[in-house]
Amino acid sequence: MEFNARQFLKAVTEAPGVYRMFDAQENVLYVGKAKRLKQRLASYFRGSGLNAKTQALVARICDIQVTVTRSETEALLLxxxxxxxxxxxxxxxxxxDKSYPYVFVSDRHPYPALEFRRIRQKKNDGRYFGPFPSSNxxxxxxxxxxxxxxxxxxxxxxxxxxxxxxxxYQIGRCSAPCVDYIDQDSYRRDIERAILCMEGKSDQVTSQLNTEMENASKTLNFEQAAFIRDQIQQLRRLQTQQSVDTEGGDADVFALAERPGGLCISVLMIRQGRVLGSRHYMPDNGLDLSSDELLTSFVSQYYLGQERxxxxxxxxxxxxxxxxxxxAALSEKAxxxxxxxxxxxxxxAMWLELAYTNAEQHLATQLASHQQLSKRFLALRDALGMQEAPSRLECFDISHSHGEATVASCVVFNQDGPAKxxxxxxxxxxxxxGDDYAAMHQALTRRYKRIQNKEAKRPDILIVDGGKGQLNMARDVFNQLGITDIVLLGVAKGTTRKPGLETLFLETIDQSLTLEGTSPALHLIQHIRDEAHRFAITGHRQRRDKQRRTSTLQDIPGVGPKRRRELLRFFGGLQxxxxxxxxxxxxxxxxxxxxxxxxxxxLHG
Known part of the structure; x- marks a missing residue:
């Protein structure tokens, strides 16, 4: 049954609410909310501007049902x-679906323990610390x-x-309150100090212990003083490990990192100013949402769809x-x-930077896994019509600032990932x-002369970033050197320069190839191209900065390092x-x- 969008949109309300989209088998395809239902739903059926995944969703719609709410906040919760x-x-x-673990301290037991709790009970029988990101x-x-x-x-x-x-007790990990080897007041003091450390106030505990150690030394109780000294040393190590702690605050920090082939959201948990750890998620971006939209949806589900x-x-x-x-919805729930x-x-800001670093690292680890790389190399084999999967790729890129300090980069990938x-x-x-073509010609000639002389390993595929012009330059170099057994691949960015819209040129500019944005083969090409770009920019900046730091005194005959040093010292600098x-x-x-x-x-001409 074909869905009549025009007729549906005539009748739908402008009020806030939630909509559900169904397919022919009455399965729910998508759930969304809107401040104005009519305006939001109409956007799905406009003539242009929809990405491929949204078009695929719309093609499957056979029915839409809406639920009107009193406010946008109520729509978000529903x-x-x-x-x-x-x-x-x-x-x-x-x-x-995992619940987050806590540390629990009972208020009712004369000798309470520090207990592991998976569920935070509502009855007021003690104190909870956390939640922690993992049981570990x-x-x-x-x-x-x-x-x-x-x-x-x-x-x-x-x-x-x-x-x-x-x-x-025998190994020094318990004071044996079960057999009254320690009185209640002393044990309660130890518990309170442990709680202060859990709250990020270990400096306060260290100060107390220092005073006790000095008093024990004055009374010649050296055994007790040595024991307190060991406690202080262990606390110092704890404080070193918690160098990212601050003066306080409870926060959850969400950072999204995205690369070709995947994305990762890391959640950093801060309680009483202490970083308790992080948890990583790699959700599927079902409708190619922007980073802002995706993180909004994730945060909403993280709190409003869970007991958290x-x-x-x-x-x-x-x-x-x-x-x-x-x-408003989070405040209402809390x-x-x-x-x-x-x-x-x-x-x-430091917390945000740490969360983003965690997300970047986890994403890089997942994308570099051997299973993922093997899948990408096989997909590239199929996309290029090769008989065997390539084992070695090389990619070149050029970087300069208005022609200054031009640097070409060559990065290498094998089936284990980047071969740095x-x-x-x-x-x-x-x-x-600024002549990128001549720069590419020089870099390729220098590189592949060495390969022809067997001074470097031979790649299966050469990838050049820049499209038709750079591909023609690479073909000229190969013709001059007589190389015929390396596949040439040019990568041209789309008109919007957005990842996923690249055009690939195979061997010549007449053989073009376009891959889906979700293709593992395209993700591999994007990965090596981005790495070549990064490596070229880093090299260019280093060379440019070195040139700009070079003293003009170096070019004067008769002025060596010793005389330069004396000149600069005498006058306080080059100026x-x-x-x-x-x-x-x-x-x-x-x-x-x-x-x-x-x-x-x-100096003056």
Missing amino acids: EQTLIKTLRPPYNILLRD AVRESLALMQKIFRIRNCEDTVFAHRARPCLQ EVPTEVLTSHALDDHDVLQ GKHVRLATQVRGHR SDYRRFNIEGVAA GVKRASRDDLARVPGINAQLAAQIHQA
Whole structure:
């Protein structure tokens, strides 16, 4: 049954609400919310401007049902409930049903333990610390607190029936409160200090311990002083490991990193100013949403679609759509004001940078996995019609600033990923400023002469960034060198220069190839091209900065390193040397009148 969009849009309301799209089998394809339902739904059926995935969604629509709400906030909450319940294939789905672990300290037991808890109970029977991003993070914290303060880690039933100390006491990890080897006041003091450390106040604990150590030394209780000294040393190591801690604050930090072939969202958890760890997600971008839209959908599901604690602050690497609506919804769920922010400074900016670094690192690790790379190389084989998958790729790129300090890069990929030991840079000399074709010709000639002489490994495919012109230049070099067994591939950016819209030229400009934006083969080509671009820019900047730092004194005959050093020291720098007269220059140790005149002439013409 074909969906009559025109008739549907005539009748749909302008009110806020939620819409569900169904296919012919009445399966839910997509759930969305809108401030104005009619305006939002009409955008799906416009004549142009839709990406391929949205067009595929629209082609499958056989029915749309809407639910009107009283406000946009109410629509947001309903949308997340429906996404969690229905799991539509075109929505961003957060596959994370795990509850976050906590550390629990009972208020009722005379000798409370630090306990691992997966679920935060609502009854007020103690204190909870966390949530932590993983069970490992909880167990590491528990082990450290038990080691420093000798807190018990046994179950209450075991504690109640002990007649003698257990092995934990024997190895110095417990003070044996089960057999009254420590009084309640002393044990409670140790618990309170462990709690202060959990709250990020280890400096306060260290200060207390220092005072106790000095008092123990004064009373000649050296054994106790040595024990406290060991506690202080362990706390110092803890403080070193927590160098990213700040003066306080509860926040969740969301950072999105995206590369050809995938994206990653890292969530950094901050409690009482302590970074507890991070968790990584790699959602499928079902409708090619922008980074802002994707992160908005993710944050909404993260809190509103899950039973999850909302901290005082939520920081994001990208500005979120519907910022005010989402902030109101989070505040309503938390029962307190929640700040949703992107532009931050100080330690919050440091948190954002750390979260983004985590996202970048996790994404790079996943994309570089052997299984993923093998899949990409096989896809490239099929796309280029090769009999066997290529084992070695090389890609060239040119970088300069208006012709200054031109550098060509050569990066190499094999089936294990980037082969960085085989990367090469070529400083381009003797070509017209800004002539990228001549620069590429020089770099390729120098590289493939060495390959012809068997001084370097032979690639299966040569990729040049730049399209038709650069491909023709590479073909000319191969013809001159008599190379016929290396596949040539040119990569031309689309008109909008957006990743996924590249045109590939195989061997000659008459053989063009366009791959889908989701193609693993295209992701491999984009990856090596971006790496060649990065490597070229880095080399260019290093060469340019080195040239700009070079003293003009180096070009003057008779002025060696020692005389340059004396000149710069005498006048306080190169500008002082330039302002000096001939007589002033002659007063410098090691500079006679003749050399002074020569230096002045060189600097002033």
